[in-house]
Amino acid sequence: xxxxxxxxxxxxxxxxxxxxxxxxxxxxxxxxxxxxxxxxxxxxxxxxxxxxxxxxxxxxxxxx
Amino acid sequence: xxxxxxxxxxxxxxxxxxxxxxxxxxxxxxxxxxxxxxxxxxxxxxxxxxxxxxxxxxxxxxxxxxxxxxxxxxxxxxxxxxxxxxxxxxxxxxxxxxxxxxxxxxxxxxxxxxxxxxxxxxxxxxxxxxxxxxxxxxxxxxxxxxxxxxxxxxxxxxxxxxxxxxxxxxxxxxxxxxxxxxxxxxxxxxxxxxxxxxxxxxxxxxxxxxxxxxxxxxxxxxxxxxxxxxxxxxxxxxxxxxxxxxxxxxxxxxxxxxxxxxxxxxxxxxxxxxxxxxxxxxxxx
Numbered sequence: 001x002x003x004x005x006x007x008x009x010x011x012x013x014x015x016x017x018x019x020x021x022x023x024x025x026x027x028x029x030x031x032x033x034x035x036x037x038x039x040x041x042x043x044x045x046x047x048x049x050x051x052x053x054x055x056x057x058x059x060x061x062x063x064x
Numbered sequence: 065x066x067x068x069x070x071x072x073x074x075x076x077x078x079x080x081x082x083x084x085x086x087x088x089x090x091x092x093x094x095x096x097x098x099x100x101x102x103x104x105x106x107x108x109x110x111x112x113x114x115x116x117x118x119x120x121x122x123x124x125x126x127x128x129x130x131x132x133x134x135x136x137x138x139x140x141x142x143x144x145x146x147x148x149x150x151x152x153x154x155x156x157x158x159x160x161x162x163x164x165x166x167x168x169x170x171x172x173x174x175x176x177x178x179x180x181x182x183x184x185x186x187x188x189x190x191x192x193x194x195x196x197x198x199x200x201x202x203x204x205x206x207x208x209x210x211x212x213x214x215x216x217x218x219x220x221x222x223x224x225x226x227x228x229x230x231x232x233x234x235x236x237x238x239x240x241x242x243x244x245x246x247x248x249x250x251x252x253x254x255x256x257x258x259x260x261x262x263x264x265x266x267x268x269x270x271x272x273x274x275x276x277x278x279x280x281x282x283x284x285x286x287x288x289x290x291x292x293x294x295x296x297x298x299x300x301x302x303x304x305x306x307x308x309x310x311x312x313x314x315x316x317x318x319x320x321x322x323x324x325x326x327x328x329x330x331x332x333x334x335x336x337x338x339x340x341x342x343x344x345x346x347x348x349x
Contacts, residue, residue: 042227
């Protein structure tokens with residue numbers, strides 16, 4: 001369950017990064033869409049980090 | 065400049081850049097085959113860096129002179145697009161290697177799957193990951209692995225935090241708060257440098273205490289290929305953001321014109337995502 005959640009959040013994070021790349025190509029510098037997608041990217045990275053720490057603390061994620 | 069297209073004058077940098085890369089690669093080839101020629105490789109590397117410096121300097125000067133219009137802006141954006149594509153392919157190859165080895169090659173050598181007949185090569189071989197006992201006795205595997213919950217976790221915290229501070233800097237630049245953008249960009253650079261230092265410590269530990277080397281079988285080679293090339297990309301990102309900092313200090317960029325900063329920021333986020341992928345698939349899973 002935890003691993004599935006980690007994979008899901010990872011995919012959302014990659015998607016927001018990909019969206020940022022798309023906006024970087026299509027918009028000009030006045031647009032805020034690159035910044036907004038990168039904000040989502042760091043937010044999901046933070047959630048992912050919390051999930052990893054939770055998994056480590058409670059022993060759900062074994063090393064290696 | 066509206067409706068126009070800026071055609072730069074003939075540039076010597078593409079030809080000089082190609083020559084410099086050629087010298088560098090010839091030097092590398094001679095070093096790998098004959099063990100000598102490091103001076104040629106070093107000269108080529110310096111020449112490549114010099115060409116990059118002068119080429120980018122010319123572009124910045126032309127941009128500051130207001131020579132670029134909307135069409136030129138699109139050209140830069142598509143240039144960044146192809147760079148992004150090449151970077152994705154680059155890391156996809158290495159992640160693909162790791163996936164192939166773990167999912168296909170090792171089970172085959174252990175007698176499983178469609179090519180399980182490969183077990184005839186080393187009948188006593190037992191597949192595992194990390195591969196501590198390579199099948200051929202001439203190769204000794206690592207005797208320990210790096211725990212993800214020590215230095216790699218510290219580095220993950222450094223990189224994710226650096227992405228947050230960079231996003232604050234990015235927002236500040238969008239709002240015209242140059243001093244705030246500068247300060248948070250400095251914090252980002254410090255965190256990036258911390259990452260590289262910790263990775264250096266981790267490599268030292270891996271080599272001297274865990275027996276994880278480039279010669280320690282497929283685990284050692286994939287470990288250093290993936291993390292090493294990522295570290296190289298972090299270095300590129302630090303240099304890029306340092307140039308952005310220098311440009312902010314010189315008064316470049318405005319709320320409506322800062323593509324270089326935005327592209328550099330996206331690149332840093334990309335490097336962070338690659339690291340999180342490495343943390344998951346090289347260290348944890």
